[in-house]
Amino acid sequence: MAEWLKDAVFYEIYPQSFYDTNGDGIGDFEGIISKLDYIKDLGCNAIWMNPCFDSPFKDAGYDVRDYRKAAERYGSNEDLYRLFDEAHKRGMHVILDLVAGHTSEEHEWFKRSCLDEKNEYSDRYIWTDFWLSSAPGHLWIGGECERNGTYMLNFFKCQPALNYGFHEPKAAWQQGMDDPGPTATREAMTDVMRFWLSHGADGFRVDMADSLVKDDDEKKSSTCETWRRMFSVIRKEFPEAAFVSEWGNPGLAIGSAGFDMDFLLDHAGRGYKTLMRDEEGGKDRSYFKKDAGGDIRRFLTDYLKCLEETEGKGYISLISCNHDTPRAKATLTDEELKLAYAFIFTMPGVPFLYYGDEIGMRYIAGLKTKEGGYTRTGTRTPMQWSEGKNKGFSDADVDMLYLPVDASEGAPSVEKQEKDADSLLNTLKAVLRLRHEHKELRAEGGFEVICDGADSPFVYGREGLILAVNPSSKNLAADTGRVLKEKIFSIGSASAEGGRIVMGAGSFAVYRQA
Numbered sequence: 001m002a003e004w005l006k007d008a009v010f011y012e013i014y015p016q017s018f019y020d021t022n023g024d025g026i027g028d029f030e031g032i033i034s035k036l037d038y039i040k041d042l043g044c045n046a047i048w049m050n051p052c053f054d055s056p057f058k059d060a061g062y063d064v065r066d067y068r069k070a071a072e073r074y075g076s077n078e079d080l081y082r083l084f085d086e087a088h089k090r091g092m093h094v095i096l097d098l099v100a101g102h103t104s105e106e107h108e109w110f111k112r113s114c115l116d117e118k119n120e121y122s123d124r125y126i127w128t129d130f131w132l133s134s135a136p137g138h139l140w141i142g143g144e145c146e147r148n149g150t151y152m153l154n155f156f157k158c159q160p161a162l163n164y165g166f167h168e169p170k171a172a173w174q175q176g177m178d179d180p181g182p183t184a185t186r187e188a189m190t191d192v193m194r195f196w197l198s199h200g201a202d203g204f205r206v207d208m209a210d211s212l213v214k215d216d217d218e219k220k221s222s223t224c225e226t227w228r229r230m231f232s233v234i235r236k237e238f239p240e241a242a243f244v245s246e247w248g249n250p251g252l253a254i255g256s257a258g259f260d261m262d263f264l265l266d267h268a269g270r271g272y273k274t275l276m277r278d279e280e281g282g283k284d285r286s287y288f289k290k291d292a293g294g295d296i297r298r299f300l301t302d303y304l305k306c307l308e309e310t311e312g313k314g315y316i317s318l319i320s321c322n323h324d325t326p327r328a329k330a331t332l333t334d335e336e337l338k339l340a341y342a343f344i345f346t347m348p349g350v351p352f353l354y355y356g357d358e359i360g361m362r363y364i365a366g367l368k369t370k371e372g373g374y375t376r377t378g379t380r381t382p383m384q385w386s387e388g389k390n391k392g393f394s395d396a397d398v399d400m401l402y403l404p405v406d407a408s409e410g411a412p413s414v415e416k417q418e419k420d421a422d423s424l425l426n427t428l429k430a431v432l433r434l435r436h437e438h439k440e441l442r443a444e445g446g447f448e449v450i451c452d453g454a455d456s457p458f459v460y461g462r463e464g465l466i467l468a469v470n471p472s473s474k475n476l477a478a479d480t481g482r483v484l485k486e487k488i489f490s491i492g493s494a495s496a497e498g499g500r501i502v503m504g505a506g507s508f509a510v511y512r513q514a
């Protein structure tokens, strides 16, 4: 596994909305290059960039038309290579988004696959052999091309599914993983990885990583086998490359498919959701929402299981948010977010910060859908750098901007928060500094629950460090059973005597154990 992951903290960039340097109203590679020092200074030493490849952008670039070509609106391939270089000069790493399960319907492979005449790409996608045939549980499209069959979708209508085969082929048109079609798809996708890794990329975030083999079993055994086969080739060539999956099941993604990291996602019923966005049943019971009646054990039950399943094999990735998820600021205040971030960024594994979360950018409800964003559009608005024109995102006229900038009263900006020692931005910076300075807090450091938060602060151990958090509005005390020595970090008030810790309302603290 890549050594650099041990102390990695990622910053996710939605390139459209990050920083526009040529005044066309949309972010670009040059913009990212010019903000590398900002990202580094924040305490993030790695970047995940959402798809930045040639695309008709019907799903914000998750509909790739050419895997090997940078989208012109962001710059050229050379600009992207320069971004890798500039990041490396600063000791940073950059991973790209690999959309492995589907392409755009405008991809050359798909255009050839649509032809009636059999060719190299006929089996690159999943086709039935008759105009009305299909299989339940999937979406099929007919009537678009000359080929006698219908093709399967992986997500939107613009995203035909690549053919990695069926777990157990049942019809003549269904292929198994070892058939030539799926074998060639795996080779083609491995080649895409090879292309970017050999030009300086440091790895990939893999889109819908669990979606490859169709009608897979519960353990996703064929999809996992598909990843193992691709990794066995590419990892030999690029041993320092890192792979993180959009899967939401670390036990399978890391334990079986062989990813280095897997995201905990905002999925209903999962522990991660109960931290900041628990609105199930109409009542917010999020743990980090003050006095909402949250309970950290709802997170821990799920998390501890994931931790056990991945022990020694890879890292769980806790996220502040991502481009598909409502920003936590939708329901939490900056004071609540400080505690949530202090927790997320002192946990084991490799954490990810979504651009703009460092200043508590709002979720903008009610925006018209943009590039297939729908409700996700409100999480994708331009970064707020300054108090200047378009909040410093772009010089373009307002009506040319990719999405409207949040110009509402009190909208945060980097400029404002940098000047305020107590801001969310500066608090997060301090937390990240703490993480990098203490080996115990990095990816591999141990984790144990000391007090599970029932009528007490939540207290956890990371090797020789004891951490405690109390998001409620009451003082909470706990007997930790440890001897707490020096306090090395705190937000709000916290005191300790012997093994007893008293956490004030809305507080977080880190102690060294005697």
Ligand code: GLC
Pocket (backbone or CB within 6 Å): 059, 062, 063, 099, 155, 207, 208, 246, 323, 324
């Ligand atoms: C993933 C991406 C999402 C995209 C979808 C289809 O969930 O995160 O943004 O729309 O896959 O590629």
Ligand code: CA
Pocket (backbone or CB within 6 Å): 019, 020, 021, 022, 023, 024, 025, 026, 027, 028, 073
């Ligand atoms: Ca631009």
